[in-house]
Amino acid sequence: MKALVTGASGFAGAHLVHHLLESGDDVSALDRPDHPSERLASVRDRVTFFSSDICDADAVADALRAASPEAVYHLAGIAFVPTGADAPGRVMDVNLRGTVNVLEALRRHAPAARFVFASSGEVYGPLDDASLPATEVLPPRPKTIYALSKEFGERVIENYRREHGIDAVVLRLFNHIGPGQDEHFALPRSPRKSRRSKRGAPSLVCGSGTSMRVGILRTCATWRVPIASPEQRRAHPAR
Secondary structure, three states: OEEEEEOOOOHHHHHHHHHHHHOOOEEEEEEOOOOOOHHHHHHHHHOEEEEOOOOOHHHHHHHHHHHOOOEEEEOOOOOOOOHHHHOHHHHHHHHHHHHHHHHHHHHHHOOOOEEEEEEEHHHHOOOOHHHOOOOOOOOOOOOOHHHHHHHHHHHHHHHHHHHHOOEEEEEEEOOOOOOOOOOOOHHHHHHHHHHHHHOOOOOOOOEOOOEOOOOOOOHHHHHHHHHOOHHHHHHOOOO
């Protein structure tokens, strides 16, 4: 399958690119010109790279036209939640307008491709035990600018699905962790701060002050199922 991954040099994007290559897909990668690509250094000769910002509608359209994908995995965006408080306009610009640019390019140049959107569990807002497990029927109650940008992105996708027939899937991802994740995220920071706390430094406080819920990201089950046939989905359900 011909796949295009936006945000391909990011933490989750790079893991996805590696997985798609291992699955035998023909992979194209789209990311900012200034984004470091060390995570993809080992597969550079196996991937077609497009260097552009998703806020540049013309560049995104050129990449979609050249890649001619059968599946588009849209992971590009600002993922660090606190950025919304410091630069709310930038978060909305990248996460929302960037998503519109990808959808519009898809509509014009690859309308038959399946579009898989990396949304966030943050759209649910704070969850108490009575709200768990959080399913698709739970109403979104976004609390942060980041969460709002993701919910608005979901609404735009629904519009493109309804008005233009775009075949789209939304994944609401929770916290996940793995090799290569930036240390400014809470989970990679925890072991380092735990070591510091043993030396008398302040310890990390997560969530309500006692725990942090972590979702398990199984790349094959989570990312391949949305583009599989109904028979394949039943044979390999996501867990």
